[in-house]
Amino acid sequence: MSQAETLALLERYYAAFNAGDNQGMLDCLSDDIAHDINQGSRQTGIAQFRAFLAHMDRCYRERLTDIVLMANADGTRAAAEFVVHGEYLATDEGLPEAAGQTYVLPAGAFFVVSDSKISRVSVYYNLADWTAQVGG
Numbered sequence: 334m335s336q337a338e339t340l341a342l343l344e345r346y347y348a349a350f351n352a353g354d355n356q357g358m359l360d361c362l363s364d365d366i367a368h369d370i371n372q373g374s375r376q377t378g379i380a381q382f383r384a385f386l387a388h389m390d391r392c393y394r395e396r397l398t399d400i401v402l403m404a405n406a407d408g409t410r411a412a413a414e415f416v417v418h419g420e421y422l423a424t425d426e427g428l429p430e431a432a433g434q435t436y437v438l439p440a441g442a443f444f445v446v447s448d449s450k451i452s453r454v455s456v457y458y459n460l461a462d463w464t465a466q467v468g469g
Contacts, residue, residue: 339408339446346451347413351396355386362451369455392431395419404446411444417458421467429469436466 334342342361349357359379368376368385376385389395397415404411417438421431440458444451 334408334446334449336404336406336408338449339404339411339444340402342446342449342451343402343404343411343413343444347397347400347402347415353390355383355390358386359383362454363448366451367445367453369453371456371458372460388425392421392423392425393419394422409446411446413442413444415440415442429464429467431467434467436463438463438466 346358346361349355349361359382362379362382364379365377366379366382368382370376370385376382396418398418400413400415402411402413417436417440419436419438421434421436424431438458440456442457443453443455445453
């Protein structure tokens with residue numbers, strides 16, 4: 334893929350995220366997607382990513398703004414920086430109790446792209462900042 338094609342792929346991925354279109358996000362991923370969860374383990378495969386999205390939909394409502402996308406010249410590596418605007422809907426195991434708290438959190442993600450699909454996504458944000466915002 335070219336740099337422009339990778340950037341277009343990430344634009345589709347984040348447009349689907351903001352539209353709440355989980356299938357649109359999944360369509361951007363390889364079947365063996367490696368997903369590195371912030372301060373968590375790596376999950377592998379579309380089924381795991383689908384389950385992750387369902388969990389996120391149950392616990393959080395989020396939209397992203399100020400998205401900046403970057404990719405290397407051959408389109409195999411990319412990154413995104415953005416601001417997460419969220420609402421904590423249901424208590425996530427091991428985290429503070431949810432009561433509809435809102436939060437605004439800078440975050441970023443790194444990607445590997447192969448065969449016109451995202452094959453790895455690693456997301457990072459400051460969990461201590463999020464916890465402080467939701468009253469933990």
